[in-house]
Amino acid sequence: MINHLRILRTLAILEGISYLLLLGVCVPLKYVFDIPEPTHPVGLAHGVLFVAYCAWVLIVGTQRQWSILTTFLSLLASLLPFGTFMADKKFFKTEV
Numbered sequence: 001m002i003n004h005l006r007i008l009r010t011l012a013i014l015e016g017i018s019y020l021l022l023l024g025v026c027v028p029l030k031y032v033f034d035i036p037e038p039t040h041p042v043g044l045a046h047g048v049l050f051v052a053y054c055a056w057v058l059i060v061g062t063q064r065q066w067s068i069l070t071t072f073l074s075l076l077a078s079l080l081p082f083g084t085f086m087a088d089k090k091f092f093k094t095e096v
Contacts, residue, residue: 004063008056009092012077015053016084018046023081053078066091 026042029035054075061071074091077083 004060008060009088011053011056012084012088015049018049019081022046050078
């Protein structure tokens with residue numbers, strides 16, 4: 001049986017790491033040091049993880065009958081640096 005919550009937790013961590021890499025490493029490399037090469041692959045990976053995370057929040061939220069507020073905050077977390085780590089700790093880890 002597929003454990004959707006475990007997949008969501010994994011996606012949350014991976015999406016958070018990719019976001020921090022993009023903001024903390026790739027953007028300074030591109031705009032400060034004029035080294036744009038890492039931006040495309042990291043940005044692509046982050047985009048895929050972002051979409052997967054958002055889809056999985058909706059899947060798990062529907063399955064577990066989360067409130068609209070919990071679902072909204074879980075989605076909002078994907079827009080904030082460290083947000084998915086906080087969502088994992090506050091919402092996802094408590095469900096296990």
